[in-house]
Amino acid sequence: MKLAILSRNGKLYSTRRLVDAARERGHTVRVLDPLRCYMRIASDGFQMHYKGRQLAGYDAVLPRIGASITRYGTAVLRQFELMGSYTPNPAGAVLRARDKLRCHQLLAAQGIDLPATVFGDNPDDTMDLLSMLGPPPHVIKLNEGTQGAGVMLTEKPSASRGVIEALRGLYANFLVQEFIGEAKGADLRCFVVGGQVVAAMRRQAEQGEFRSNLHRGGTAERAVASADEQAAAVRAAKVIGLGVAGVDLIQSARGPLILEVNSSPGLEGIEAASGIDIAGKIIENIAKKQKRHKAALAKNGVAPLLNK
Ligand SMILES: Nc1ncnc2c1ncn2[C@@H]1O[C@H](COP(=O)(O)OP(=O)(O)OP(=O)(O)O)[C@@H](O)[C@H]1O
Numbered sequence: 001m002k003l004a005i006l007s008r009n010g011k012l013y014s015t016r017r018l019v020d021a022a023r024e025r026g027h028t029v030r031v032l033d034p035l036r037c038y039m040r041i042a043s044d045g046f047q048m049h050y051k052g053r054q055l056a057g058y059d060a061v062l063p064r065i066g067a068s069i070t071r072y073g074t075a076v077l078r079q080f081e082l083m084g085s086y087t088p089n090p091a092g093a094v095l096r097a098r099d100k101l102r103c104h105q106l107l108a109a110q111g112i113d114l115p116a117t118v119f120g121d122n123p124d125d126t127m128d129l130l131s132m133l134g135p136p137p138h139v140i141k142l143n144e145g146t147q148g149a150g151v152m153l154t155e156k157p158s159a160s161r162g163v164i165e166a167l168r169g170l171y172a173n174f175l176v177q178e179f180i181g182e183a184k185g186a187d188l189r190c191f192v193v194g195g196q197v198v199a200a201m202r203r204q205a206e207q208g209e210f211r212s213n214l215h216r217g218g219t220a221e222r223a224v225a226s227a228d229e230q231a232a233a234v235r236a237a238k239v240i241g242l243g244v245a246g247v248d249l250i251q252s253a254r255g256p257l258i259l260e261v262n263s264s265p266g267l268e269g270i271e272a273a274s275g276i277d278i279a280g281k282i283i284e285n286i287a288k289k290q291k292r293h294k295a296a297l298a299k300n301g302v303a304p305l306l307n308k
């Protein structure tokens with residue numbers, strides 16, 4: 001198979017691991033900076049160039065697109081799809097995963113449980129918005145936040161209101177959730193490949209902290225996801241449309257709750273914690289699926305792919 005990995009930096013651990021795993025299995029692989037891919041869109045066909053040369057004949061493409069280049073990156077990815085390449089994570093799915101509110105709506109609509117979440121626009125509505133959620137503690141999250149930065153816990157109604165007013169003053173987008181205290185500062189990252197959890201790690205927040213992010217002092221260890229955790233993670237990835245996904249969940253009294261579905265999950269932490277060759281599993285799954293994709297393409301053409 002001829003595989004393209006869309007990544008801005010070929011030196012990153014995840015990218016290197018995927019390149020090595022592909023080469024070890026006899027595939028041709030190239031890392032392409034999505035921002036250097038440019039394209040021609042016309043009804044007589046789709047073309048892509050890279051640093052002055054034409055790109056063609058890629059059987060598969062794996063996006064590793066950072067949040068800051070989501071729009072351009074997914075346009076490039078979509079162009080590859082239109083040129084017939086298979087991808088486990090189509091442009092539409094990556095866009096869905098990147099929009100937290102949409103993601104929550106899609107998951108909840110399929111009966112997948114998550115912490116009850118509210119959001120609103122007008123400051124005049126803050127009191128009623130909070131009453132829709134119920135009494136504190138509340139978790140307030142900036143939409144643009146990552147690695148635990150921008151995730152706050154408020155224990156009193158006045159604190160919730162104060163934080164919300166401050167965020168509105170800064171024109172920040174945020175959502176407010178019920179606090180799942182039973183999780184006791186632990187969350188579970190399930191790595192989903194091709195409809196299966198291939199590895200999992202439990203992250204535990206340090207003493208006095210509810211956020212389990214490693215950047216906030218959390219620790220990670222190998223874990224075996226329970227049957228209900230695996231089912232929730234697999235379903236969440238499927239609803240968003242991702243073949244490769246990092247699904248974060250926390251355990252609550254009512255079962256596992258989805259926190260996030262990540263379309264470019266890092267490999268370093270979870271390969272180290274689990275000892276599992278996740279890069280190899282991703283490549284093997286892509287190699288298998290791209291064959292089926294070719295047959296479907298011959299039958300249906302590329303147009304149906306745009307809604308994926
Ligand atoms: N509703 C909640 N109840 C209890 N703990 C929570 C809740 N939401 C988040 N946490 C804890 O805080 C951590 C950080 O939250 P979250 O993962 O939503 O944000 P992030 O890591 O900053 O962003 P992202 O994962 O989207 O990059 C979680 O890993 C979890 O340990």
Ligand SMILES: [Mg+2]
Nearest residue numbers: 147148248260
């Ligand atoms: Mg997180």
